[in-house]
Amino acid sequence: xxVWKLLLQxxxxxxxxxxxxxxxxxxxxxxxxxxxxxxxDPAAMDSAHINTAAGARGEFAQLDGTxxxxxxWMGADNFGxxxxxxxxxxxxxxxxxxxxxxxxxxxxxxxxxxxAGYFRLVDAVLMxxxxxxxxxxxxxxxxxxxxxxxxxxxxxxxxIAIPEIPRVTRLVRSMVLTLRxxxxxxxxxxxxxxxxxxxxxxxxPNAMAPLIVQGTFVAASAVLTEAILSFLGLGLPxxxxxxxxxxxxxxxxxxxxxxxxxxxxxxxxxxxxxxNLLGDGLRDVLDPKFSKRGR
Amino acid sequence: xxxxxxxxxxxTIPVLLVVAIVVFLILRLTxxxxxxxxxxxxxxxxxxxxxxxxxxxxxPLLAQFWIWISGVLQGDLGYSFYLNKPVTELIAxxxxxxxxxxxxxxxxxxxxxxPLGTIAAWRMGGWLDRILSGFSVAGFSIPVFVTGYxxxxxxxxxxxxxxxxxxxxxxxxxxxxxxxxxxxxxxxWITLAMIYVALIARVTRASVSEALTEDYxxxxxxxxxGESAVLMRHALANAAVPIVTVIGIGVALLIGGVVVTETVxxxxxxxxxxxxxxxxxxxxVIQGLVLFFSLLYVGVNLLVDVSYLFLDPRIxx
Numbered sequence: 001x002x003v004w005k006l007l008l009q010x011x012x013x014x015x016x017x018x019x020x021x022x023x024x025x026x027x028x029x030x031x032x033x034x035x036x037x038x039x040x041d042p043a044a045m046d047s048a049h050i051n052t053a054a055g056a057r058g059e060f061a062q063l064d065g066t067x068x069x070x071x072x073w074m075g076a077d078n079f080g081x082x083x084x085x086x087x088x089x090x091x092x093x094x095x096x097x098x099x100x101x102x103x104x105x106x107x108x109x110x111x112x113x114x115x116a117g118y119f120r121l122v123d124a125v126l127m128x129x130x131x132x133x134x135x136x137x138x139x140x141x142x143x144x145x146x147x148x149x150x151x152x153x154x155x156x157x158x159x160i161a162i163p164e165i166p167r168v169t170r171l172v173r174s175m176v177l178t179l180r181x182x183x184x185x186x187x188x189x190x191x192x193x194x195x196x197x198x199x200x201x202x203x204x205p206n207a208m209a210p211l212i213v214q215g216t217f218v219a220a221s222a223v224l225t226e227a228i229l230s231f232l233g234l235g236l237p238x239x240x241x242x243x244x245x246x247x248x249x250x251x252x253x254x255x256x257x258x259x260x261x262x263x264x265x266x267x268x269x270x271x272x273x274x275x276n277l278l279g280d281g282l283r284d285v286l287d288p289k290f291s292k293r294g295r
Numbered sequence: 296x297x298x299x300x301x302x303x304x305x306x307t308i309p310v311l312l313v314v315a316i317v318v319f320l321i322l323r324l325t326x327x328x329x330x331x332x333x334x335x336x337x338x339x340x341x342x343x344x345x346x347x348x349x350x351x352x353x354x355p356l357l358a359q360f361w362i363w364i365s366g367v368l369q370g371d372l373g374y375s376f377y378l379n380k381p382v383t384e385l386i387a388x389x390x391x392x393x394x395x396x397x398x399x400x401x402x403x404x405x406x407x408x409x410p411l412g413t414i415a416a417w418r419m420g421g422w423l424d425r426i427l428s429g430f431s432v433a434g435f436s437i438p439v440f441v442t443g444y445x446x447x448x449x450x451x452x453x454x455x456x457x458x459x460x461x462x463x464x465x466x467x468x469x470x471x472x473x474x475x476x477x478x479x480x481x482x483x484w485i486t487l488a489m490i491y492v493a494l495i496a497r498v499t500r501a502s503v504s505e506a507l508t509e510d511y512x513x514x515x516x517x518x519x520x521g522e523s524a525v526l527m528r529h530a531l532a533n534a535a536v537p538i539v540t541v542i543g544i545g546v547a548l549l550i551g552g553v554v555v556t557e558t559v560x561x562x563x564x565x566x567x568x569x570x571x572x573x574x575x576x577x578x579x580v581i582q583g584l585v586l587f588f589s590l591l592y593v594g595v596n597l598l599v600d601v602s603y604l605f606l607d608p609r610i611x612x
Contacts, residue, residue, distance in 0.1 A: 132313020136589045139551030140569070141317075144585050147573040148324040224438050228555055231440050232570050247440070254444055255452050255459065265441040272436040280432075 010285050017281025023274035027267075031091040042089040042241045045079045052076040074263040077246075078253055086241040087264050093153075093242040094223050094271065100157045101222035102215045105164040110211060112165070113172025114199045118180060127173070130166035138163035142225055146234050156235055160225045164218045171214055175207045209286035216279030220272050227268055243268045296604065303600050307593050314589045315367065318582050319360055325578070333578055334376050342376060372586065373579035375572075382583035385568060392462050393564035395476065397553055399484045404491035405542065411492070412499025412538075413531055417522075419504055427496055434493025439552045443486040443559035450482060457482050460561040483560045487552045491545055498541040502534035509533070535606040543599035550588050 011017050052058065052075050059069060074083035112130075116123040133141070145159035179185060180203070188198050229235030230244025231251075238245055243264040250260020325332050330347040347353065351362045366373070372382035415424040451459040463475040506512065507530050515525045557566030565584060572580035 128309050129313050132310050132317065135310050135314050135593050136317065136585060137547040137550040137592060139554060140585055140588055143554070143569060143573055144318075144321050144581050145324075147576065147578070147581055148321045150326075220436070224436075227438055228440070228551075231438075232555065232558055232573075234570065234573050251444075254447070258444070258448050261441070261444050265438075265444075269433075269437050269441065272438075273433065276432060276436055 007285070011281065014281040014285055016277040017285070020274045020276075020278025020281060023270055024278065027091055027095065027271060027274075030088055031095055034085075034088040034092065042081065042086040043239060045081050050076065050078060075257070075259050077249060077260050078257075079249075083246065083260060083263055086246050087243065087267055090241045090243045090246060090264065091267060091271075093236065093240060094226060094268070097153070097157060097160070097226045097242075098219040098222045098275070100153075101161045101164070101226075102219040104157060104161040105168055105218045106211055106215045108161070109165045109168025110172050110204065110207070113169040114176055114203060116169060117173040117176025118195065118199060118203075123173070126169070130169050133163070134166045136163070138221075139225060139228060142229065143232070143234055146229060151229075151234065151236055153236065156226060156229065160222050160229075161218075164221070168211070168214055168218070171210060172207055175210065176203055179203050179206055213279055213283040213287050216275055216282060220275035220279065223268065223272050223275065299604070300601065303597055307597060310593060311590070314586065314593075315364055316360070318585050318589075319363055321585070322578050322582060323356075332576065333373075367586065372583035375577050375580045377572075377575050377577040378580070382579050385580060386565065386583060386587055389563065389565045389568050391464065391466060391564075392562045393553055393557070393566060395465060395480060396483055396487065396556065396562060396564060397549055399480055400487040400491060400549060400552075401542075403484050404488040404495055407488065408492040408495035409499050409531075409538065412496040413503050413526055415496070416500045416503035416507060416530075417526060424500070427500065431493040431497045434489050437489070439486060439490065439555040440559050442489050443483070443556060446482045446486055447559070460559075462560075462562045462564075483556050483562065486559070487549065487556045490548055490552060494545050494548065495538065495541055499534070499538050502537040503530050506530045506533040532606075536603055539599055539602055539606060543596045546592050546595045550592065 057069075074087060076082055077086075112126060116126045141163045142159045145162060146155060149155035149159065185198060185202055188202050193202075226235060226242065227244035227247070230242050231248045233248055235244055236242055238249070246264045247261045250257065250264075254261050322329055322332065328343070330343045330350070330352050333346050333350075334342045349362075351359050354362075370383060372386070374381050375385060378385060411423070411427055415421075415427045418424060447459055450456050458479055461479060463471045463479045465473060465476040503526075511533075512525060512529055515529045516522075520529075553564070554566035554569050556562070557564045558570055561567075565587075568580065569584050571577070572584065
């Protein structure tokens with residue numbers, strides 16, 4: 001336990017980490033508490049409030065027709081939907097996609113990387129395949145996969161995760177190649193430990209720190225890619241409020257009402273920044289070998 | 296030299312083969328009859344039957360791949376039934392706007408990022424260095440379309456310095472000359488260059504700062520060489536390999552960015568062709584574009600490999 005306490009102390013001393021945790025903590029709270037933060041149903045359209053200006057107060061007609069007092073903190077869109085509510089509920093989708101994508105990419109990448117690092121035959125075939133995957137520009141591959149699989153939550157997650165997998169695989173493979181020569185692995189092998197147990201109990205824990213760091217960077221790029229896919233009209237269905245979807249709908253009347261694009265961006269940019277800084281902080285503390293910040 | 300070139304070319308073959316397999320499989324991932332998917336929504340039964348025959352869809356998967364890949368190798372990327380044209384023709388038509396956008400961005404980004412990164416490394420910890428390191432974190436966190444809309448709002452809508460959206464051709468019968476072409480592209484160039492500048496400047500700074508610690512820099516200064524000559528001829532020249540490498544790798548980012556930027560600025564290039572193709576589920580076009588862009592990316596990185604020979608005389612193959 002002493003080790004964990006020490007690690008947390010060192011992490012907390014890192015200002016990038018503190019900023020990242022702080023911003024993400026606020027976002028998680030906003031996402032969890034969205035229903036009680038003065039929001040209305042994000043899908044409800046009130047024709048009396050089409051393109052209402054930001055900050056205006058009024059009465060919002062809910063789906064069942066009842067009127068509630070409501071402040072349009074970010075205005076309303078061209079369907080009369082409250083942008084503030086949509087952005088807050090969109091936070092849920094974005095964070096969910098980020099977490100799922102990071103988990104899938106890290107999970108699959110770690111598994112493939114361990115196989116490639118430990119079994120020569122798998123290595124030759126698998127790594128050639130990964131080289132090929134990396135030659136396809138990430139966003140393009142994600143777009144093509146969404147086109148093929150159709151756009152739902154899980155297909156979007158898979159489509160964003162697949163282009164990330166080769167990088168994770170390479171990282172894990174290179175670590176396994178070093179780790180497998182270590183005395184403790186040799187000892188385990190001499191004791192006739194089954195290979196899966198060696199991989200799981202002896203190799204994976206030692207590769208964990210760089211994997212966690214890589215996971216945060218995957219999560220950051222997942223938030224961006226999800227927004228880009230939705231923005232292009234290729235991501236999650238338009239009835240699910242995501243930051244990308246809100247901006248995609250605001251695009252049409254951007255020159256008159258820039259708020260529909262700019263308010264979601266005010267959430268999107270700090271989120272990506274926070275996850276990236278969190279990753280930088282984790283890297284500096286957990287994985288000093290890879291942190292080259294030239295200072 | 297020739298042997299090296301040949302080796303590199305041969306090494307790209309397995310990569311391109313995997314790309315081809317992935318692109319081929321993308322269509323098979325879709326639920327339903329591939330022939331019907333290729334034919335699109337407005338097709339007749341005869342169309343579908345014809346496709347099934349030419350692509351050999353009743354044959355085993357490997358035979359289908361063979362038919363498809365031998366077509367691709369002969370420059371036949373298939374036929375868009377939605378737009379009623381061969382895919383190669385569609386790509387050729389849309390090439391000019393995309394190349395204008397990408398090439399301009401590349402030049403702009405290199406011209407801005409390399410000097411900035413070099414000066415930041417030269418005066419490490421100075422104000423420019425700190426601004427740059429902040430910018431390079433922010434540059435990766437701001438999506439291309441947000442930058443694009445901000446620039447449109449400020450410079451096209453409010454200040455009216457530049458046109459809002461659209462594209463004017465440089466060449467051809469309806470070409471309007473370089474002035475109209477460039478004026479239309481200034482904002483897209485800046486938009487797309489942001490991430491690229493962040494990426495290149497970061498690597499330039501790291502690479503030049505490493506070179507600056509070498510003995511030959513001290514020697515150059517000791518013999519009385521001016522700082523600019525030290526930086527350009529000694530530090531930058533020795534730092535060139537990683538910089539050129541990241542420029543090559545960054546082309547993948549650039550291609551992704553092209554798709555978004557063309558949508559934001561309504562530029563009728565390959566990027567908007569991609570988006571339209573996905574919206575219309577026009578699979579031959581999607582496949583052709585993924586293949587084309589990947590080939591471009593692999594080709595650029597092949598050039599980067601070859602450039603090492605000239606940039607670093609120590610590298611001998």
